[in-house]
Amino acid sequence: MKFLALLKRTSPSIFFFALIVSVISGVCSTYVIQLVHQFAGQGIESDPLFSYKFMGAVILFGITGVLSSYFISVLTQSMIFKLRTELSSKILNASFQKTEKNLDKILPVLTADINFVSASMNRLPPVVTGLATAIGCIVYMFILSWKMTLGSMALFGISFIVNYLALPYLKKYSEAARDVWDKIHKNFEGVVYGMKELKLNKQHRVNFIQTNIGPNCEEENKYRVKEEVLYAVSSRIVEMILLMGIGIFIINMASIPWMDKDEFGDFLLVLLFTVAPLATVSGFLKHIKRTQVSLKKIDDIGVSLVEEPDFETKELDYSKWNPATDPLFSFQNVFFSYDSQSEDEKFSIGPINLDVKKQEIIYVIGGNGSGKTTFIKMLTGLYVPTQGDIKLKGQDITEEQLDNYRKHFAGVFTDYYLFDDLMHIDPSIVDREANNLLKELEIDHKVKITDGHISTTQLSYGQRKRLAMMVAILEDKDVYIFDEWAANQDPYFKEIFYVRILPQLKAKGKTIIAISHDEKYFEHADRVVKMMDGQLIEVKH
Structure with a gap:
């Protein structure tokens, strides 16, 4: 038996x-x-x-x-x-x-x-x-x-x-x-x-x-x-x-x-x-x-469940990458299509060609079903492109390097899950920045950070989303993804997000990709690109 x-x-x-x-x-x-x-x-x-x-x-x-x-x-x-x-x-x-x-x-x-x-x-x-x-x-x-x-x-x-x-x-x-x-x-x-x-x-x-x-x-x-x-x-x-x-x-x-x-x-x-x-x-x-x-x-x-190969990979050599002139990461003729027999799910995006420089703030816009979420999942390495090349700091990202590539990203997805522990984050960063972020996001009266744990996640929807952003920022990654983060925030916190938080991240050397529909704040972006029928189109440069 x-x-x-x-x-x-x-x-x-x-x-x-x-x-x-x-x-x-x-x-x-x-x-x-x-x-x-x-x-x-x-x-x-x-x-x-x-x-x-x-x-x-x-x-x-x-x-x-x-x-x-x-x-x-x-x-x-x-x-x-x-x-x-x-x-x-x-x-x-x-x-x-x-x-x-x-x-x-x-x-x-x-x-x-x-x-x-x-x-x-x-x-x-x-x-x-x-x-x-x-x-x-x-x-x-x-x-x-x-x-x-x-x-x-x-x-x-x-x-x-x-x-x-x-x-x-x-x-x-x-x-x-x-x-x-x-x-x-x-x-x-x-x-x-x-x-x-x-x-x-x-x-x-x-x-x-x-x-x-x-x-x-x-x-x-x-x-x-x-x-x-x-x-x-x-x-x-x-x-x-x-x-x-x-x-x-x-x-x-x-x-x-x-x-x-x-x-x-x-x-x-x-x-x-x-x-x-x-x-x-x-x-x-x-x-x-x-x-x-x-x-x-x-x-x-x-x-x-097909396990991804557990490759023992070495750190890529980024010594030839020049942050002042070279893109942080780039997509070259990248395609993605869903592996499905259903006609309704045979959606694909591409070709996508995109160069993103360090400290850029890029807004991604587009209607429902245009491929924004699929693009973000591919961008972060959650989806593997069916065709094309991805480069990070000038180095080709192969299947062996996917895990290495993903660790450069953090963010808040629309269907995010809020964990109540910060044990995976450098304690010195938590000690130095957590309380200031709680105050800036105005949830310090409800949430405390003690021994690497969040005191409560039983908050309103908007407060939970702010707390999720705080956790993402504390992870201190190169690239931040915000998937319609401001969609459910009131005007006051939208202003804080677009005018204060994102510029602060940029000033720290971070790159931001934000899916947004708030045209009022497009002036704060370095670029605005639009997803339409699986294609990425430059709107503002």
């Missing part, structure tokens, strides 16, 4: 210790059953050390059971930690363009699937102990009567076949329910992020619940009920087979020459003790199938 292989690979030594103590726990459990059986048949007087043996076995069973739970818990949580960190790393190291297309699948995997694997693994300790106990009981049953044990094993075999036949259907319903969960997760995103729109329109609110959330939840419930009912039916059939088998033995005892009534009574006691741990093991089969479905989803996401 894949999850057992994952556990073993996580830490072979801990896996070995967990296995050993689980076996010891099972042996102790079996020994306790043997002592109970001995007491029932011969009484306590037959063994003067009975009390010590019994108490010792029970104590050892308890200790090894706790150790088994501890080792398996450490192992499972280490495995979950590894799954989470490796998948997160894979997502962040993957092509941004590929990741962007899979966002609706990535979040359910990071939340639902990994959490379910974790919950399933937490059920493992009693299952391992139960399996060890069942094996020990079966061995003891062989000692009591190998003939009756073979008969019992036939019953166990039939029970196993019933469970085995049910497994493909359990997996089928679990997969179907999990596929529907992707839709439900998307619906929940609508509830959270579309709350304003839904609150404004009651009909939209009602329709969203009735035509989206309701049907999807109902469909998932249908598959989950089928899964639970099938599991319940298979479990009850197994129990019925075992009980009916015992009944057949009892009814036909007189006609079976190798069965003795007294011997069968002793054997039956051990057999009944064996059923409970076997039921625990059998009950875990449903969780195994759900876990396999979740692990497959995790694998599928990993396969669909």
